[in-house]
Amino acid sequence: MVKIPAFEVEQWMDKYENTPGVLNIAETCASSISVRQLIQLNDQAGAPPPLGFSTRMTYGAIRGSEQLRRNIADTYADDGTSSAVSPDDIIVTQGAISANHLVFYSLVGPGDHVVCVFPTYQQLYSVPESLGAEVSLWELKAKNGFIPDVAELEMLVKVNTKMIVINNPNNPTGAIIPKAVLTQIIEVARKHDIIVFSDEVYRPLFHGLEAEDVPPSALSLGNSKVVVTSSTSKAWALAGIRVGWVASRDPTIIEQVAVARDYTTISVSQLDDQVARYALGASVRPHLLKRNMELARTNLGLLERFVKDHPSHCFWIKPTAGTTAFVQFLNGSEPVDDDAFCRDVLEKTKVMFVPGARCFGPRGEFKGFVRIGYVSETEVLQQALERLGSYIKEHMT
Template identity: 70%
Template sequence: MVKIPAFEVEQWMDTYENTPGVLNIAETCASSISISQLAEFHSKSKDGSAPPVIDFSRPMTYGAIRGSDELRRNIAALYEGGDDHAAGALAPKDIIVTPGAIAANHLVFYTLIGPGDHVVCVFPTYQQLYTIPETLGAEVSLWRLKAEDQYVPDVSELERLIKKNTKMIVINNPNNPTGATTPRAVLAKVIEIARKHDIIVFSDEVYRPLYHGLPESDIPPSALSLGYQKVVATSSMSKAWALAGIRLGWIASRDKGIIEQLAMARDYTTISVSQLDDQVARYALSAEVRPALLRRNIELARTNLALLEKFVQDHADVCSWVKPTAGTTAFIRFSQKNGKPIDDEAFCKDVLDKSKVMFLPGTRCFGHGHDFNGFVRIGYVNGTDVVQKALENLHAYVAEHLS
């Protein structure tokens, strides 16, 4: 039997997120919207001519096995405007729809990685991205991101980590938990190294395109758009699109062989996704809805990040961070006045108990044997009222216990 270690982020969320009166700033999705609210983002909603989100007259068959053509066309449109003009536009055939990005990520590893393989994975990141290949028998080397580098990967370090049996390089852009962006120039170097060694690049892009802290000219393209066939990217409707409840994600790759391998393996776990979910996702990603929905989420991120930045500045004697440029999460270090980092797990539990504010401990949820003592992950793109109240309560706690 495969021994699977606890998925610490999910275990922590499951344990504490239903605490009575909780102010949940551990949540990593842009503040979720209802189906009724989604309909209001349609460009024709004001004159009453917008179509319904769901066609309830459709028979509930399995539908298109890999995802409806319309949905996959709308997903493909998310990758337009990249640098890889020679490859042409991403097509529906390059995309497989899955039950969330978590299933997409698992399918990529399950299909492409096994015993004897070596995987390089950025770190810290979502635990699934390094734990699953380990459980499949692969050796995993962690490519450490450093605060002094603004959590931008050091490509010279990647060169040193590559081995003869390296099968895959795993990146996460924008990064969870730091909210950092890997710039285009660095992505291009990663691709160059992968091409040189014939290595698959797996890019978890679940927080793309929520780039709220960068000028337009500095927003990097998807790794899919940099001219290398052996790139696999995953994403979902949860984080940047505020629709976690429909449980819909996808895998995209220009490599036909990889896509066909993934589709064949997927037959053992998923026939098709819910046809209701498919309809909601294709509506949300349509040209008539997508721009307004993304604008709402980016504006929410900017508003709330300003609140969090003020909190960090007001408590600079016990708080430090690298300010996020994208995504929904920040990785913040708390310390005592003498500079000694707090015990982050005990801190999170005590804050929740005394102030009802919930966030995640860095060492337990992102440590993987490494020291993130004092670090907590805060999700700040939930409702502004929740963020404001949580930070007010946290301010009072810090004033009493860390001063």
């Protein structure tokens, strides 16, 4: 049996997020919203509530209800950059974490080679490795604004490369892959007959970009051998309903995922499907996104001011999308030990964030970096940054 390594970021969150009095700026979801608040966002007078209590609790639609898949498909057209996606191109899953696992389980195995960007969510390189694939890590460098270098990708591709894995917008850096670079990646994949897997869970939270700079979904660039995943958790502030999805224009990929899914969840909860259907419907979706975009812009402004106020102790590439920032802390001229730093800050201030080298640097990269989830409640972020500023003044040179 293959031994899978500990999922460091999830282990860290599980261990510390319930610390009494914690100010959690490690969380990566936009500040969570309630069903009551969703109802208040609905601009359709007399709209029925999101839960139909007379609905019999069968397994429901195995691939997700038709209306939910239609609403998900509509999200790809909202920003005007992505071409139409059909409900038949979508399978609903229990969160993006299930969607990601299903993609790898369905498409990757022993003898395959996978190229994966990093830093990124550890699942995206640890799971294919656990399935017997060889994994090459494609490093995103701060000097390049954490934008991938396609020339380096070309050098990583092998004759048995089965999949290129990208994450757009990126966790933890908050950087995007611009359309021009994304197009080059798709062309490399097309030339070598490689599947492109794009984790787009932070899409469409492009709060720091002009409309013309928003990258399209990888689904929209003319190559059918593309599969993407996303969920209602991050950009849509609904982690609690555990709804994600896999989307691809390649019917063979969708059918392979469907077959694998029969061995796991069968279907998602009908209650979750109903809430997701409501939240992503045309009368709620734009207002929910507007709420989360405004929160992201407000809070990123607070974090930017903090970084500017501490130029000797903080380095970052300002994020342009998503909910996370990758900030390096320096003590004197040297990066801090980010693991020890995070523990000490938590102990002394109750401010929680995630160590970068431990959770995102599989070979010890990203020393001194921490991931900050800044799209929390504004008051929480304000208080956390005030305490962090006091910590720097008292404990760092």
